[in-house]
Amino acid sequence: MNIGEQHPDFDLVALQAGDRAEFALLVEAYSGQVYRLALKMLQNPQDAEDILQETFIKAYKALPNFEGRSSLSTWLYRIATNEALMFLRKKRPEQVSVDEPLENEDGDERPRQIIDWCCLPENELMSTESRANLDHSVQQLPDGLRAVFLLRDIEGLSTRETADVLDISESAVKTRLSRARFRLRELLSAYYSERMPSAV
Amino acid sequence: MGKHNHDHQDCSYLLSSLSDYIDGSLEKMLCEEIERHVADCEDCRVVIDTLEKTVYLYHTTTAQEQPSVPMDVKERLYKRLDLDDFLIKPE
Numbered sequence: 001m002n003i004g005e006q007h008p009d010f011d012l013v014a015l016q017a018g019d020r021a022e023f024a025l026l027v028e029a030y031s032g033q034v035y036r037l038a039l040k041m042l043q044n045p046q047d048a049e050d051i052l053q054e055t056f057i058k059a060y061k062a063l064p065n066f067e068g069r070s071s072l073s074t075w076l077y078r079i080a081t082n083e084a085l086m087f088l089r090k091k092r093p094e095q096v097s098v099d100e101p102l103e104n105e106d107g108d109e110r111p112r113q114i115i116d117w118c119c120l121p122e123n124e125l126m127s128t129e130s131r132a133n134l135d136h137s138v139q140q141l142p143d144g145l146r147a148v149f150l151l152r153d154i155e156g157l158s159t160r161e162t163a164d165v166l167d168i169s170e171s172a173v174k175t176r177l178s179r180a181r182f183r184l185r186e187l188l189s190a191y192y193s194e195r196m197p198s199a200v
Numbered sequence: 201m202g203k204h205n206h207d208h209q210d211c212s213y214l215l216s217s218l219s220d221y222i223d224g225s226l227e228k229m230l231c232e233e234i235e236r237h238v239a240d241c242e243d244c245r246v247v248i249d250t251l252e253k254t255v256y257l258y259h260t261t262t263a264q265e266q267p268s269v270p271m272d273v274k275e276r277l278y279k280r281l282d283l284d285d286f287l288i289k290p291e
Contacts, residue, residue: 024278024286031277032267049273053280060281110212116246118253125253131261153255154262178219185247185254 010072016064023063027056030073033155034080040150041084043139051087055080070164077157078165081147088143111182113189120192130191137187141180148173149180210237211244222252 010029014022031052038051058079066075124130138146151162152173159177163170214234220226221234238245269277271290278287 020283021286023281024283027277027281027283028286028288031269031274035269035273036265036267045273049276052269052273053277056277056281110215111243111247113250114243114246116249118249125257126261130257134257134261153258174220178216181219181251181255182215184258185251188254188257189250 012066012068012072016066018060018063023060026059026072030076031056033073034076037077037080037150037155038084040135040138040154041081041143041146042087043135047087051080051083054083058083070161074157074161074164077151077155077161078167081151081165085143085147111186113186113193115189115193115196117189117192117196120195124195125192133188133191137184137191140187141183145176145180145183148176149184152177153181211241214244215247218248218251222248222255 010026011019011022015026034055035048035052038048038055039045042048042051055076059076062079066072070078138149141149147166148162151157151165152159157165159170159173162173162177166173168176214237217226217230217234221231226234234248238248275287278284
């Protein structure tokens with residue numbers, strides 16, 4: 001469930017008029033999701049805090065021009081994602097961001113690890129160490145793929161909403177999500193295969 | 201991929217549809233094609249199962265985490281936004 005579905009009712013007129021109490025409700029409702037997205041994009045609590053603050057400062061300033069063509073949640077995700085991607089672009093200018101070309105599309109998805117680790121017990125798949133590995137694996141995705149994966153599979157946005165947030169086509173969202181999932185599958189396969197009974 | 205008797209090109213051809221397949225958003229005819237293929241291709245079955253499990257693990261761990269902002273981070277956010285008056289502190 002995404003945040004728009006959880007908190008659909010805000011007084012938009014009050015928000016656009018600069019009502020601080022209404023804006024505080026907006027911050028209270030959405031700051032958790034914005035912070036989580038920023039933390040998973042950047043993996044640094046201080047950087048995530050900066051993105052959190054910038055997102056709501058920009059949102060407050062831009063609210064009078066909010067046209068309501070998307071939900072408030074999608075709009076906030078858009079500001080936060082742009083802030084995070086801009087931050088990464090400044091930090092690592094050599095890495096292309098969400099606009100990266102889709103070269104090697106087929107090659108990236110070709111599975112290399114063919115090991116069936118699904119039979120591992122849940123407590124092994126979801127151990128503290130395994131959870132840390134899930135996070136670490138997401139960090140290994142290129143920025144553009146990571147943004148799509150986080151919005152779709154972690155924040156639960158639809159393909160259409162993700163396309164709106166990133167200003168790309170729905171077909172590009174699907175392609176990038178597929179590439180991200182296949183890359184993660186490879187990384188998880190390598191990790192879990194070492195924990196298979198036959199590997200011990 | 202594959203230690204089986206069918207045309208290996210089928211595996212590569214179907215890979216691009218698997219993400220939609222596990223989301224349940226693939227058209228019926230393609231789903232049936234994938235299912236027919238997997239019945240004869242152990243490697244592709246493993247790829248689908250582990251791809252599905254990968255997404256499941258991320259969905260499950262996310263569902264178990266309540267998104268929240270640490271109190272000190274929240275305090276600084278409200279202060280920066282000049283919303284200190286509206287910050288609800290836990291008892």
